Structure formats: structure tokens, C-alpha cells
Amino acid sequence: MRNKLSKVLIPKVNFRKFTEFASFKETIGQAPGTLIYTGNKNETDVQVEIYTYNKEEIQKKGGKSLTEIAGVSSENRVNWLNIDGLHNIKLINEVGKTYGLNSLVLEDILHVDQRPKMEDFGDYMFFTIKMFYNNPTGELEFEHISFVLTNKSVISFQERPKDVFDLIRDRLTNSYGKIREKGADYLFYRFIDTIIDHYFIVLDKIAEKIELLEDEVMENATTKTLQKLQGVRKELIYLRRSIYPLRESINTILKSESPLLNADTERYFMDIYDHTIQVIESLETYRDLQSGIMDLYMNTASNRMNEIMKVLTIMSSIFIPLTFIAGIYGMNFQHMPELGYTWAYPAVWILMVGLVIFMLILFKKRKWL
Amino acid sequence: MRNKLSKVLIPKVNFRKFTEFASFKETIGQAPGTLIYTGNKNETDVQVEIYTYNKEEIQKKGGKSLTEIAGVSSENRVNWLNIDGLHNIKLINEVGKTYGLNSLVLEDILHVDQRPKMEDFGDYMFFTIKMFYNNPTGELEFEHISFVLTNKSVISFQERPKDVFDLIRDRLTNSYGKIREKGADYLFYRFIDTIIDHYFIVLDKIAEKIELLEDEVMENATTKTLQKLQGVRKELIYLRRSIYPLRESINTILKSESPLLNADTERYFMDIYDHTIQVIESLETYRDLQSGIMDLYMNTASNRMNEIMKVLTIMSSIFIPLTFIAGIYGMNFQHMPELGYTWAYPAVWILMVGLVIFMLILFKKRKWL
């Protein structure tokens, strides 16, 4: 079902992306709630879309500002407001005012390196999470996604238009399954579930790389292999850092007893919690595997060195004495009686061959051959 | 009682099996409870069998569908419904409907990489666990097994027909011991107990391998040894990952105070809990041992290298100066007075032998010989 990758690329984890603290410089000393987008600003335009639906009907509208999408009926309906792109601070501010969001929430939406967290503000709930995917060249990328869950609405904030929610859009539009029959909390659950399901794809990719690297180490390790191993390690470090706090966040949802969540949605969140634990356990397992392969690499390299040393030692040990003997009879002393004997030359040959045989036996006994 | 294995095979942990996340791709975006079997589908047919018994009587029926096994009297009896093979989703669905199981439970039954868990649904209890065994070639294999315990029934779901419950079947049929006198909860306990007892066999196999590998490292380590050590490490990692959550699951049973469990069955589950702890502690011990042997390997290899280097150094250090001396008197200068002296040649020999003796003493003093 799955084909072997032809080779493992050296992963180019975009390190700066993960450590984009520089942006903080701009915010230092600023009052809390001063909105500054800390991500990459040269993105395409911000896009806004709204879905409002109930069991019978669904309405969809898209645009570039809140006013463009205004006018959809929302009575007795569930609303999903989706913002693609975070660099239009005015728009974010507008959303914040419309829905009465705390300024700290808006700050967290814009800080792309905010760790996953869940905060209950009574009449709305704020949830932020990292989305991971491999881009076409196999590099690991992540996106900062935030959700606000109110009584009747889910607002989602993303960095880039491209997202993983198309399947949900499709289900909403075509009313597959029970998604249209349920409330905003169920939609909210589906978003998180979809994101966490994608973690498994990313993990699967890493499992594949680890497996290939193990083969590579056993068969044909090079310095590149080492750098790939280090790359996998970095990916695992970043994933762990981004996913670990999620456990706590989802646990907070489970324990929140918020009226925003229906009783029957709780079991779904328990399921998500279970998946998160499984992701974290897999990450730990992969780290263990990675470090095992690192050890294997080191020991394999050391073995190969021993092999090389052995060959050198054997060659040298055999020829050094022979060369010495040849040197002896290359001396130009006038009084070297051996030089005159007819049998001397063959005798030296016999001596030399004997020496070689003796040495080979010795090395055999020492298990060097 | 136990014979030494002639050799340790390089364990071929079926890595993909353990990381079969690819299947998740199919489930992403699906509504929760969408049933997709994530295991290997090219198995033999699904088989269903039912045992219904009380102290006096036992009835058994087998077949390929629920209808084939229908019609056994179940009044005042304990029922054991066993499903071998999970790829017939229609059947699983049917079972789910008949027994009123939650769709998330059915999902967990089919996801073969679901971590061990226990969930109490009030009128039934769901328990999933991994079964481990070594296949005939010594490879470690696992199977995903789920149980549903209701008031009067135990339903077991397995991936493959071959299982470890034959002894229980035998005892049921022949009414050995008190198994026929007790309720469904006792039968449920016996299943889990049997599976965990099998863990000890798997652990024993690993202990054996570790012991042999330690001997191998001390006596005759090769690159193969290294790969075997890595194999054992991988087995331990996988086992830990699969067994660790079990501790929590069984603890959940102990604390559940479910009416499905009789008070006197509780002590049996405490016994199981105790065994689980012992398995986990053994796993930790074996990891410690494995990593100790890895260190031993590394140091032994490094020692051997030092040995080789020493030989090379001694050979070179002794012969290099001798060859130089021979070279000196191989020069063709017309005015080399030594060449003409009669005693020069024996003198050079004396010089050379003296040099060798001096060097040997020196090396002896440095403890290189």
C-alpha cells in the first residue's frame, strides 16, 4: 500500500521559523494586547469566508473583509467564520470587537510561536494548536491555527489559505454524516480531530525515514546519513515541543464543564485526548529509535575503522620485516660472505616465505584474518 | 529445562506493522465511528464462534456469520462470542448493533494500532490489549485483541484465528476448575490473565537473547552482534510502548466499581495488575541490561583496536630504524670507509640486534608487551 521512498532527503527544518523570537523585539515594552503579527508577512491576501447552516440549509459567502461577507442569516444556525492570513491586523481587530474577544486572545492569535493552549472565557473558549504537514519537497512545515468557540459559532484563524479542512467543507455542503445536525461544539471537535489526524501522517513519514535510515546505516552509511539522522532528530524535537502542551490543553477542555460543550461531545474529546497521548508516545518511541540508530551508526563506523586498521596492520607487519631482509643484502659491505654463496638467494626467498606463513598463522590465531 | 538457543537471530521486528499509520490517511476527515479496518486484509475468512454455558451445561456453535451461530440458548448462561478476523466490517457492525456498542468502540476494535485502554460505558465495558508471541522463526509478532464485557457475555475480537485461548476452551468444555461456576467477569479475567502470562514467555525469550548476546560480545563480537543488539532494543521499545498503557487500563478496572465485576473478582484483577507491573519492571531491567551490553561492545571493540595498534606500533618501531641502517650501507658513495672493514658487517648486525633488545625492554617497561 505504501511505496518505499527512493531516498531520504536531508530534512530542511526551517529552524528560524521555529524560533521566530526576533519579532518579540518589536513587542517589548508594548502594552499587553498591542497587536503585532509575528509571522511572515509576504503572504497573499487575507481571505474571509463564512458558512452558516442548520440541518436543512447551508449558506456560504467569501470575501476580503467582514463587510463583504455580512448579511448571511444566522438565526438558529451554526456559523463558521474562517480567516485565512493573519497579517491584516485591522481585520483581526474588527473580528475581535464583533465577537467581544479579549485583547490577549487576539495577541495569541497573531503570535505564530504561541504554544498550544486552551482558555475558557465563560461565553467563549479560545484554543490554539499547531498544524503540521510535509510540503511537496518533503520538508516539515507548520502553521499556527487558532479557534474561538462561542455558543453558535466557530471562528478559525489560519496563516495561509491552503488548509486541511476541505473535507469538512465538503461534508458541510453535501450534508454527509451528522455534521449538519450537530452544534458548533461538534464542528469545533471536527477541526481539532482533523488536525490531529494529520499528525499521524507526519509521524508516518518520520517512521518511514527512520526505517530507511536504519537500513542505510547497516548497509552504506556516509556523512550524509549522519546529517539526515540529525535532521530527523530535529524534526522530533520540534514536534514534541509543539505537541506536548496539547495534552494539557485538551485535558483542560475535558475538565472545563463549559456550557459551550454538549455532554455527548465530551466522549469525542476523550477520543482526541487518547489520540494525542498516542502521538506523544509515538514521538517518544521514534526518539528512542533515532538514538538507537545513532548508536548503531557510531559503532558501525568504529567497526569499519577497526577493519581498515586490521588490513594496514597485517600488510605492514608482513612486509616490514621482509623489506628489512632485502635491505640487509642490499648493503654494499665488501666482506659479506653470504653474498657469494650460490644457494644464498634461494635461501633468502625460503626465509621470507617462511616468515609470511608464520605471520599468517599467528594472525589467524589472533582472529585477525 | 530450557536449551540454549544455538544462535540469536537478527530479530526482524515488523516495523511497518507497528507504525501502520498509513491507514489513517483513509480515515482522515471521516466522521468518528466510520469503520475502516486498518490491519492486513489478506487474511483468511472471518470466523465466529459462540460458547454458552452454566455450571451444568455448555453449548458451542461456530460459523461465518452471526446468523449461522444463532439459536443457542443463553438463558441463565454465560456467553462467549469470539470473532476471529476483523476485515468483515459488516459483521463487526452487526455485532455492534446487536450488543448496542458505541461507534467509537467499533472504531477502536478495528484500529489495530490502538493503544491498550479500558472504557466503562455503564452497561458494558470495553477493553483492548496487545497480544505478543514469537512466531516459529523467532520473530516477535503482535495481535490487536479487544474485549467487550456485558452482564452475561464476553465478546472477544481478534485479528487472526490462531490464538492463545485454546486452554480456556478446553477448560470450559471439560469443566476443569471453577471456570464454569463463575460469571462473565471471571471469564474476562481469565482472557486477560492468559494474555499477560504470554508476555512472560516473550520476555523470557528476550532475556535469553540478551544473555547470549552478552556472551557473544565478550567472546566473539561482530557487526552482526551489533545489529542483533539493536534488534533487541527495538523489541523492547515496542513492547514497552504496547504494555506501558496497560498498567493504567487495569488500574481503571480496579477503580471502576462497575456492577459488571463481582467483589471477589477484584482480587484477581489486583493479581493481574501486579503481573503487569512486573512485566514493566522486567522491560526496564532488560533495557538497562541491553544498554550495558552496548557499552561493553563499544569498549571491547575499542580495546581490540588498541591491541591492533599496539602490534603495528611495535613492528614499525622495531623495523623502521633497522631498515634505515640497512639503507645507509646500501648507498653507493665511493668514499664510505666502513664498507671496506672486515668487521663492519658483523658490527652492523650487533648494532641491529642491540637496538631490537633495547626497544623490547623499553616496550616492556611501558607495559606494551
Added chain:
Amino acid sequence: MRNKLSKVLIPKVNFRKFTEFASFKETIGQAPGTLIYTGNKNETDVQVEIYTYNKEEIQKKGGKSLTEIAGVSSENRVNWLNIDGLHNIKLINEVGKTYGLNSLVLEDILHVDQRPKMEDFGDYMFFTIKMFYNNPTGELEFEHISFVLTNKSVISFQERPKDVFDLIRDRLTNSYGKIREKGADYLFYRFIDTIIDHYFIVLDKIAEKIELLEDEVMENATTKTLQKLQGVRKELIYLRRSIYPLRESINTILKSESPLLNADTERYFMDIYDHTIQVIESLETYRDLQSGIMDLYMNTASNRMNEIMKVLTIMSSIFIPLTFIAGIYGMNFQHMPELGYTWAYPAVWILMVGLVIFMLILFKKRKWL
């Protein structure tokens, strides 16, 4: 936005500074509360300044003693008293008496190696923290800063005049934002927030170093690289030691339920708590990265050694037998029939070239070339 550093300096963590326990010698056996400044005394003069403000007005006064700055109206105002320099013990004592501070608090203010802590004394709250910054030469420096929060005042104690609070001074003076509208607890929050924001800059610098060092290891590692890696490690150790206890301190504030803190300030402290966790997680991540690069360094060095050994082995293995052959025919035996044959010399050449080709093929097969 950020330029690559041309090179990573070997960080000169001022080790003694971090371990300035020597000063304790002076305090041993002293009654608790005996005030001894444990920092560096050859600083500039102590400077005192006071800001008192409400929404409408702000008054500022500076000087070298409490009497110089006396006489500012403080009714219905928030006061910020700032002490720059801790070596004037008489002044510190005076402040202590004026505000009724416990002698243990004064001791903690003066011990520059006091770990971060928070203590609630009912009518005032004591908080001490480390401030980190990179000095112009890139070295990591820290300063011990203490705060006392009373009902209407914040008193800050610093080691050196230069500080990071200029932006706050500016905002106070020009009444930017809501800072002038809020109480002493908000001012207190802004100080801590500013300090923790600076941690991110320091972390960013370290992230940059780690990234450059990774490149350096992959491309052109030297012993200097090793020392830089060790330097980064030391920085991380010191930062962790200084920042880790902060988590607990801020948690203590959150749980204190002190009347000194307004209910709406609490969410700000939760925000700070969140940032502290993020800093700590980053530190852990960087340690992981640093140790990964250390491994990479070690393995890269070992690889390079193998390369060198390979070249040596190949050269020796090829030429040692050739030189031996040349030695054979350099012997001066009178009866060496080969010497007289016309084709002998070219034959020897053919033999030698054949040997070289044979060896090259052999090495090719062993993947040494």
C-alpha cells in the same frame, strides 16, 4: 529582518559571577538579616528616583538619597521608587525602615545570587528575578532585580543604573496606553513582563548561535567549535538555573489571592506564566539541539578520522609490497639469475603495475575508494 552573525564568539560566561558564593563566607554565623551586599562593589554611585502618578498627573524626582527625593505628593497616586545600585547598605536599610520591610527581605535584595522567589507578607509582596541581556561584546550578563509591591507603591532594586525600563518610563511620562489609569499591581506586572520579554531576545541570540554552530560542525569544525558548543551549553545551564524557579514564583502569585492584586490583573499574570513556560520549554529544546550538535560533531570528527585512515591504508598497502619487490632486486647476491635477463626489468614493472591494479580493484570492492 535578522542578519547572520559573521561568527559565533566563544561565549565568556562570567562563571564567578554565577557562583559568587565566596561572599557567603562573610555572612556565615551572622544573625539573619545582617545586611551584606554580595555583588560587585566598584560600581558607580547609587541613584534613587521616584515617579508618582495618577491618571491626570505625574511627578518625577531623582537623587542620591531618600531625603533628596522626599516631598513628592503621593496622595491617591501610584508611586514607583527605583534604587539603582545595591552597595549603599545604609540607603537600603532606610528604605526597609520606611516601608516596614522584613530584614530577611533586605538580605535577599542584597544577595545577588538569590534564586527567583515570591513571598507574600500580607501588606506587601516581595518578588526577585534575574534580568538577562547580552552586553555589546555578545557576552551573556545578568542582573539581580527585586521588587516590593505595596498597596500603592512598587519599589524596584537594581544592581546597575542601566536598565530595561526606559520604555515604561516613557509610557508613564507620556501616558501612552492605560498604564497611568491602573494601579501599582499593573505597574508591577509591566516590570516583570518587560524582563521576561527580554528573555526571548537572549534565547533568540542563543538560537542563532546554535544554528550557526550546526552549520560550522557540518562544514568546517575545529577545536574552537567545540569550545563554542561548550559555551552555549554553559549559557543554557545558567539560564535554566535562573529561570526555572520563576515558574513556581509566578504560580505563587497566581495562587496568592493577595488583596494587593486586582482581579483583572490576574489574567495578565497568567499570560506571564504562559511565557515563562514557553521560555523553559525553549531552553529544553535548545539543550536537546545543542547535545544533538555535540553528537554530530563527535561523529563528524570520527568520520574524518576514518577518511584519513583510509588514505593512509591505501597508500601503504599499495606501496609497501612494491617497495619490497624493488628491495629484492636491490640485493647484491652474486647468484641472482634474474638480474641478467634482458626482459627482467620490464617484467618487474609489469608485475608492479599488475599488483597496483589488483589492489585498486580489491579496495574498490571493499568500498574503500
Added chain:
Amino acid sequence: MRNKLSKVLIPKVNFRKFTEFASFKETIGQAPGTLIYTGNKNETDVQVEIYTYNKEEIQKKGGKSLTEIAGVSSENRVNWLNIDGLHNIKLINEVGKTYGLNSLVLEDILHVDQRPKMEDFGDYMFFTIKMFYNNPTGELEFEHISFVLTNKSVISFQERPKDVFDLIRDRLTNSYGKIREKGADYLFYRFIDTIIDHYFIVLDKIAEKIELLEDEVMENATTKTLQKLQGVRKELIYLRRSIYPLRESINTILKSESPLLNADTERYFMDIYDHTIQVIESLETYRDLQSGIMDLYMNTASNRMNEIMKVLTIMSSIFIPLTFIAGIYGMNFQHMPELGYTWAYPAVWILMVGLVIFMLILFKKRKWL
């Protein structure tokens, strides 16, 4: 008081003994409480002895079965029933019936690899522990010992007759101290106390070994040293595994509030608890020390290798150019004008000596000499 061991033997930890899971194979599928002795069966006969005493009197009887020792008056007396040897399952079963013990208890008594645990059954208490001692050849051995404490009796189960309780027998018989004045719980405490005191002797032995190994590593390390270090490591792993759960067991006794334990015995158990912690802390310390010595070994070996390489390099570097020069003037070209000059030979000598001096200075500067 303690003499240095002349040498550290390579510890032969009886590995199979510690991992005697094979026996489980026999028990799999068996009903719980099926009694199978999992230890070594070729022991001497089972021996039974009973002590019954009060302050005034003591009676002792020994034999091979319960009937042989029957008939001792036990009214108002404390009884100690001691079973040496566990392979007579009939006897164990009889004891179980006489004292009304749960079948799971009997199972735990017979499973020699049962981890330490304490279980409170209301009218009796079950406690199992490992006893460690060094056999005459210095090997670490352990024995599985179980105790049952009832209101008036202590029953002890041992694998082998030889035990550490002779001092207690002596005290009982001669009524030393207060042992005869106190109840069964005090006797029970004395047994555990004696066993844990023996742990310190075993630890002391290990401390001694570690110390000697450290000296050996610093002075004269060989491959044997490595294997001894590994042996110590294995001993520590096994001890930790066997002693760690004890902490919890004794804590369970402390918290049990069982009527079987007098209030004043509790402090004695707190003392035991304290000792157990001390044993565990010592084990951790010794592991730290062992791993430190392992590092020391590795680095010392690596240092020695560097030494050897240095000698080889110096020898080669000095003689290789000299031999080359000699080779030059050994060439047989007819037109080599130098060969005819009278001063050429001494000039070559001067050149050579100069080269040697130059090289020695160079190596001196590089700190290789």
C-alpha cells in the same frame, strides 16, 4: 577492620535465576491458585520447625511435616512456624488450609520471582521479600522469602534451610532483650529488619568492588576490568529491581492500620522504611559511581591509544625521510656526481642528524614529547 580484597572476581550473577520465567509456561492457562513451585527443585528435603513462646516459656519442635511438629501448646503464646524448602507443594497446601490462606497467597509463596509485596487480608497479612547474600565464592545470591502474620503467629517460607535468622533463634531461646515479651508483630518486624540489615552487607561488598575497580582502571585496566564493571552493573540492576518495590510494600504496612500491628511497633517499621530508602539511595549512588568509572575506563583507554599513536607517529616521521635519503644514494645511476665526492658521505650524515634534530624540536613545540 576490613581487609582489601586481593582482587575483584568477575561476578557471575546467576542471570537465569533472576529471569526464571520459563516456569510460567507451565502455569499459563492454569486457574489462579494452581500451585507450581517455580524454583530449583533439586534441593534437600523440606524442613519444618515451630517455636512457641511467651515471656516465661519457649518450646521448639522440628520435623519434616506438619504432623511431626504438632502437639506444641500454643495457648497465650506466640508461634513461629518456619518452612525451609518450597518444593513440597503438598505441605504448603496443608499449611494454607490450616491457616486459611488464600490460594493466590500460596501461588506467590511458590513463585520465586514474585516481586516484593505486602497484602492485607484482614485476619492475616502477607509479605514477601528477597533475601540477598554473597555465597562463599563472592557471587551474589538471593532467596525468595515470604511471611504470613496472623494474630498470634508468624509463618515464614524459605527456599533453602540455610538462613539469616539464627541470631533471632538464639535470642528467642535465651530470651535476650525484649523479644520474648512482645507479640507476633514484633517478631515479624525482627525478621524483616534482619533481612534488610543484610542488604547493607551486600551493598558494602559492592562498594568495596567499585573502589577496587576504580583503582584498577586508574592503574592497570584490562578487558577483564571491563567485564567486572559490567558484572557490578548487573548486580546493581538486579538489586534495584528486587529492592525498589520494597519501599512501597513497607509503606503499605505503615498505612495499613491493621489490628495485627501494635501501635508501638509502628515506629519500628518507620525505622525499616528509613533503612529501605537508604539502601535505595545507596544503590543509586553506586550506579552513578559505576557509570563514572565506566567513563573513566573509556577515556583512559582512549588516552593510552593516543600515547601509542604518538610514539608510532614520531618514529615514522623521523625515519621515513631518513630512509628516503639513504634510498636516493642507493640508486645505481651512472651519472650521480655526489657519489664521487669524498665529503658526500659525511655530508649526508650531517644532513640526516640535522633533520632528526629539527624534527625533535618541532615535536617538542607541538607538545608531543
Added chain:
Amino acid sequence: MRNKLSKVLIPKVNFRKFTEFASFKETIGQAPGTLIYTGNKNETDVQVEIYTYNKEEIQKKGGKSLTEIAGVSSENRVNWLNIDGLHNIKLINEVGKTYGLNSLVLEDILHVDQRPKMEDFGDYMFFTIKMFYNNPTGELEFEHISFVLTNKSVISFQERPKDVFDLIRDRLTNSYGKIREKGADYLFYRFIDTIIDHYFIVLDKIAEKIELLEDEVMENATTKTLQKLQGVRKELIYLRRSIYPLRESINTILKSESPLLNADTERYFMDIYDHTIQVIESLETYRDLQSGIMDLYMNTASNRMNEIMKVLTIMSSIFIPLTFIAGIYGMNFQHMPELGYTWAYPAVWILMVGLVIFMLILFKKRKWL
């Protein structure tokens, strides 16, 4: 203020002292409370001294037994009874009887390897701690000190007369500070505080050593350096073992709510608790640093080896082919046309020099020069 040590001595941690379990052999099987001193007995005489004071008066008496110091008025006064030397068991017993101490307490006073602990006996409190100091030769030594705090008295038990309490004696006698105004609990606090303050001096010494060792590793590492590093590691292991339990002990004091402690003394104990945490954190930091330097050492040594190998490789690689060429033309074949050409000899020189230049360029390109 602090001068650099000229060199770091190899610390001679008195290992046996730390592991003086042998003494336990004597106590095994003994009834609890059997008093056996487990320390070194060849000390000077036991010395006893008593201070009794209130705000107005102080009385002091010294001697060799309790009777010698009897007769000091103690009404309304605080008493400090100090016992120097623990080998006079009769005396200890006498003290125990006079003050009504539990026999287990007396046992703990005499066991010099008892880990730090605090026990509350209602009318008195028992506290035991380790005192550390560097002896004149720089070795780390420790002493086992116990305290009993009753309502009006502090009794201190030390192994040796020399102690760190002279400053307290001085303050008591001269009534410096408030020590004479306060109760026995304050005196008790001052003792513990003084001992913990001394920990900082010991830590400071270790910090100094670590710093010097880091320099040594970077500049001029030898095998001695390695042994010093191992010595520091051992010191840190022992300190951690002895100080870690202290955290818990002092926490027990804080939570004891004993009437023996005044409410205002509590804050002093919180201060001590804080210092203990700081000591423990420093120990962790130093271990981190020590292990970092160990890594540095290993890598530096490996780097140096690479350097040496490079030189050897370059020398060999250059001269081996040249020597071969010289060997060729040293052969004695009669038909070697080159030998007769006038330009052959210079041609060979040109060839050789060309070869050297070619090789140097090659090595330059490979960055080996």
C-alpha cells in the same frame, strides 16, 4: 577577593567513610536500640559542655561527663548541651535517659551514615544532618551531627571536637544580636543555618575546581585531569546523596506545627528551606558542568588524535612513493637503460619534487594542511 588555586589536587574522597556499612555487621540481629557507634573510634576524649542563658545572664561549664557539668542553674533559661565525640556509649545512654530519648534516636545519633532526617516525638524533636568542610589539604570531609530540641534545651551531638559553632558561642557569650533574647528553637535554627551556610563554602570550592579543570581541559589536558574530573564527580555524588534528603527534613519541620517552634521562627526555617533548594540546584548545575567538561575532554582528546594521525598520514603519503622510486633505481638489473642516461638522475629528482608538490596541493584541497 579569591585567589586562583595554583592547581587542583586530585580529591581524595574518603570513600570508605561514605560507605561505612561494615559497621552494620555488628548490629545485625541486635535488638533495635542496641547502641553501637559506627564511626571511627580512635578519636580524642569525649567532651561535654553546657551553656545556659537568658537575656540577662549566661553560664558555661565543660567537662568529660554529665556529672562534671551538673549544677548549672537552668530555671527560665535556655540550655545548650554539646557532646563532642560519640564513642562513649555510656555517656550517650546517660544523656538519653536524662532527657527521655527513644532508643531508636540514640541509635541514629551513633550511626554516622544515617541519612538526614527529622522526627517529631511530641515533647522533643530529633534532627540529624551532615556537616561538610574541606580539610587543610583540600579534601572533602564530613561529620555526622544530631540535634535534639526540647522545650528549653538544644542538645547537639558531634563526632569531633572541632566544629563550626564558635561564632555562635561567641555571640552567646557576648550577647551579640538577639540570640540571647530568643528561645531554644531560635538557637536550633542558628545551628542548622550555620551548617547550611558552610555548604556554600564547600560548593564554592567545587565551583573553583570545575572552572580550573575546564581551563586545564582546553589548554593542557592529561590523564591526571581525567582523574580530577572523576574526583569532582564523586564529591558531587556524595554531596547530593547527603544533602538531598535534607530538603524533605526541613519541609517536615515547616509542616510539623510542633509547639516547640514559635510562630516567628517559622520564617527563618523557610529561609533555610530556600537555601537548601539553592544548594541542591547548584549541585545539579555543577554536575551538568562537570559532565560537559567530561565531553569536552573526550572530544579534545579525540581531536588531538586526529591531528597526530594527519601528520603521520601526510608524512607517509609523501615519502612512501618517493622511497619506492628510489628503490626502483637501486635494483641491480643489468639491463636498465635509464641507469646509463646522463639526465636520468636529475629527471628522477624532478619527478620526485613534482610528486611532492602534487601531493601537497591535494592535501591542501582536502583541508588536511
